[in-house]
Amino acid sequence: MRYALLIEYHGKFFSGWQVQPQKRTVQGEIERSLRIIFRKDIRISAAGRTDAGVHATGQVASFESDEIPDTKRFLLSLNGVLPKDISVISVAPVDESFHPRFSAKTKIYEYRLLTRKGRPSLFADTVYHYHFALDFEKIQSGIAFFNNLRDFSAFKASDNECKGEVREVEISVAETEPSFYIFTFRGRAFYKNMIRIIMGTLLRLGRTDIDIGQVKQIAESGERKNAFETVPACGLILRRVIYEPEIKWEI
Secondary structure: OEEEEEEEEOHHHOOOOOOOOOOOOHHHHHHHHHHHHHOOOOOOEEOOOOOOOOEEEEEEEEEEOOOOOOHHHHHHHHHHHOOOOEEEEEEEEEOOOOOOOOOEEEEEEEEEEEOOOOOOOOOHHHOEEOOOOOOHHHHHHHHHHHHOOOEOHHHOOOOOOOOOOEOOEEEEEEEEEOOEEEEEEEEOOOOOOHHHHHHHHHHHHHOOOOOHHHHHHHHHHOOHHHOOOOOOHHHEEEEEEEEOOOOOOOO
C-alpha cells in the first residue's frame, strides 16, 4: 500500500531535503527512522526538495509498505525515533496513483521578514532580520509585475536542474505584527532558489536601490547574473501542498 506523510521540520541543521552522501538531510533522517521501524530499507518521495536551511510545516512525502494496521500507533513510533527537529504530523493511506510531487496542484510557501531595528531572539531561526526602511508601495509594484511574469529564467539558481521556462506564481504580502511581514508565494512549481531570488529583488526595490523598470530589464535579460542576491534560507517555509482530492489527514 501507499502512504502519505505530513511533515514539519526545522531546516537550520539540515543540508536540504534530498539524501546526500556524508550530509544530514531530512529525507535521510526519515528513511533511517523507517528502516528502524520496518527493519528494511524504505524509500520516500517528496512534494519538493527544500534547500539547506529551509523549513516546512506542510511537506508531503509518500512511501510503499505492507498495510499498517494502526496508523496512530505507527505515527507515535515514527516520531519516537525521529530527531527533534523533524515531526510527522499525520499519516494517511493514499491511492496507488498518488505522487507527492506530480499530483500536487498548488504549493504554498511563506517568506517571513522582520524589519525592526532590534534583532529577534524567540524566532531568530525562522525569520530574516532585514533592518532597513522599505517602501512597500514599490514592493507592491514589484509583486504585481511578478504575478504577471511567466519566464523566470533570471530568477532561478544558475545550477537549476528543472526543465522548462514557464512558471506561474501568485505573491501577496501582509504585515501580521508591527514590522513583521509574511510574503506568501503560491504556485504549482518553483525553480531552485526562485523565491529567495525574487525576495532579494523585491527588497532592493523596496530600498529604492532599483526601480520597476530595472526589474523588467532583469526579467527580459533571462540571465541570473543580472538579478540580485539570494536572501537567506532561514525565512522560507513550505507551508502547504494542495491536492485534489485533498488527503484526509487526521491531526
